[in-house]
Amino acid sequence: MTIPEKVINRLTMYHFILEDMEGSEKYVSSTKFANFLNIDNSQVRKDLKYVDNQGKCRVGFEVESLKRKIEECLGFKKTKDVFIIGAGNLGSALAKYDSFNDYGLNVIAMFDKDLKKIGTTINGKKVFDIVKINELTGKMGVKTAILTVPREFAQEVASYVAKSGIKYIWNFTTCILDVPKDVKVWNENLIGSFLQFTQNDNDI
Amino acid sequence: MTIPEKVINRLTMYHFILEDMEGSEKYVSSTKFANFLNIDNSQVRKDLKYVDNQGKCRVGFEVESLKRKIEECLGFKKTKDVFIIGAGNLGSALAKYDSFNDYGLNVIAMFDKDLKKIGTTINGKKVFDIVKINELTGKMGVKTAILTVPREFAQEVASYVAKSGIKYIWNFTTCILDVPKDVKVWNENLIGSFLQFTQNDNDI
DNA sequence: ATCTTATTGGGAATTTAATCACAATTTGAT
DNA sequence: ATCAAATTGTGATTAAATTCCCAATAAGAT
Numbered sequence: 001m002t003i004p005e006k007v008i009n010r011l012t013m014y015h016f017i018l019e020d021m022e023g024s025e026k027y028v029s030s031t032k033f034a035n036f037l038n039i040d041n042s043q044v045r046k047d048l049k050y051v052d053n054q055g056k057c058r059v060g061f062e063v064e065s066l067k068r069k070i071e072e073c074l075g076f077k078k079t080k081d082v083f084i085i086g087a088g089n090l091g092s093a094l095a096k097y098d099s100f101n102d103y104g105l106n107v108i109a110m111f112d113k114d115l116k117k118i119g120t121t122i123n124g125k126k127v128f129d130i131v132k133i134n135e136l137t138g139k140m141g142v143k144t145a146i147l148t149v150p151r152e153f154a155q156e157v158a159s160y161v162a163k164s165g166i167k168y169i170w171n172f173t174t175c176i177l178d179v180p181k182d183v184k185v186w187n188e189n190l191i192g193s194f195l196q197f198t199q200n201d202n203d204i
Numbered sequence: 205m206t207i208p209e210k211v212i213n214r215l216t217m218y219h220f221i222l223e224d225m226e227g228s229e230k231y232v233s234s235t236k237f238a239n240f241l242n243i244d245n246s247q248v249r250k251d252l253k254y255v256d257n258q259g260k261c262r263v264g265f266e267v268e269s270l271k272r273k274i275e276e277c278l279g280f281k282k283t284k285d286v287f288i289i290g291a292g293n294l295g296s297a298l299a300k301y302d303s304f305n306d307y308g309l310n311v312i313a314m315f316d317k318d319l320k321k322i323g324t325t326i327n328g329k330k331v332f333d334i335v336k337i338n339e340l341t342g343k344m345g346v347k348t349a350i351l352t353v354p355r356e357f358a359q360e361v362a363s364y365v366a367k368s369g370i371k372y373i374w375n376f377t378t379c380i381l382d383v384p385k386d387v388k389v390w391n392e393n394l395i396g397s398f399l400q401f402t403q404n405d406n407d408i
Numbered sequence: 409a410t411c412t413t414a415t416t417g418g419g420a421a422t423t424t425a426a427t428c429a430c431a432a433t434t435t436g437a438t
Numbered sequence: 439a440t441c442a443a444a445t446t447g448t449g450a451t452t453a454a455a456t457t458c459c460c461a462a463t464a465a466g467a468t
Contacts, residue, residue, distance in 0.1 A: 176221045
């Protein structure tokens, strides 16, 4: 069953909440989730229909089993191997971001063109020369790359990376990439996200 | 006029594209934007209706004027002051992220509780003791904080920050925050974003 | 001058997402 | 045993977002 993207996003947030409740509370209601996220409680119940878990009238949803069901449903325990392209500030921060591991996102290696960075290790992830990506993509069967290079190199690097066999690019740069049709790009547009957040409030 | 959030996000991406075209091309068509972002071209034209800029039949939209209009419309030139709470990997990376400046996002100062970090300077931004935030929020009139502390401290720090007068929290942690009603939280859920990207592709 | 083609603008239709409303259920209190 | 309250599940409704469609326009070719 394919779950709508927005539902996936909310399910991960319910999981964050469950993480905090586990151990201290046995049940949680849709209203509790709804209040945390400022959404309608029936929305929550509809979302939870996607994971195979039913609530109890007058009581709510069982914390532990719901948490486990979301994990199964979204594959948190399934390892998703990725490369990080660009061992700069953001790339390094993401390499050190432990929450990725908790959700199955496994950084296999990093790539850069800076000789001072190549050969070093960041949080246990080795930094390779970008020209090695072709060889390593094939050898390790990695299909996903996180792109964190400076804007001015983003297009060039993305094209290079696409040629190596990478099929999914999670793009953290402010460059909109032009890549072959068989490569899927997901723009993590932080600027846009901030503006969505603040745009309709004039006192920022 | 309030612009829907999704439109705001796409407008910033059109701007990214225009940034690359400026100087080399005079006109751009809705189809060109649409192809870059894999969306329908009439969607692009409807988005562009929100900024006061009309296209020319058979030619498209003028690159320079459209770029300028988007900037005006979304307030890229208007300074938006923010604090970064948490001078760890992600906080430091965001403090060094120059694209923020280009879009008017101005990091005024950083806060942490680690004595080794307090007093240092990251990309020109001074790191203060978190207990100073109350004083500085008032003095500098800052209303927005970027939260990048470790998950286990997120709720505690968010409550503290909210008490200082901060009204907007851009939350990069994997903790869903419980804050007073007059504080608006925007969850930058990277885990959820990644799963939205990859969930319906089974070969990751 | 006429034709072809690329493009906009915008109405209509469709699809997707969110909200509302309420019956059914279950718990705990009286 | 009865009643009040909290909660789920879901059908109906509303709202928002996207796509489809095509007339109108203007550029460039013939």
